[in-house]
């Protein structure tokens with residue numbers, strides 16, 4: 001794939017470690033899926049997503065309420081780094097960081113291809129309006145909140 005100038009898009013021509021900070025940040029489609037609580041099977045290591053969101057997620061927007069200060073507000077928030085690529089398996093299969101790490105193409109709804117941040121919502125990938133805040137669910141109930149629309 002190449003753009004109108006015949007240039008390869010950066011996500012196909014650069015590795016994750018070669019990207020600039022802004023290129024790296026633009027890979028995020030803003031789906032909010034990684035902001036959900038997950039359960040990991042001790043035996044298989046398989047990761048299961050729940051519909052229970054981090055306390056800092058705006059569930060109606062499907063976005064972090066304060067992305068810039070997220071680590072101060074939520075110390076357990078995992079900040080993705082290129083050097084952590086070996087652990088990207090826990091990310092949803094739709095996540096651009098995981099896709100690029102696995103040498104796969106970005107999906108057609110990705111904002112970098114559509115030029116529209118809402119395309120992730122129209123494609124049904126965003127968690128917008130589909131999840132609840134962790135404050136409304138007891139940790140004992142997380143197992144009952146496992147969802148199957150994220151893998």
Ligand code: SF4
Nearest residue numbers: 028029031032034095
């Ligand atoms: S799952 Fe990936 S693409 Fe979606 S918000 Fe998280 S980091 Fe961004």
Ligand code: SF4
Nearest residue numbers: 035054056064070077
């Ligand atoms: S702090 Fe923000 S980016 Fe981090 S998990 Fe919570 S909602 Fe997501």
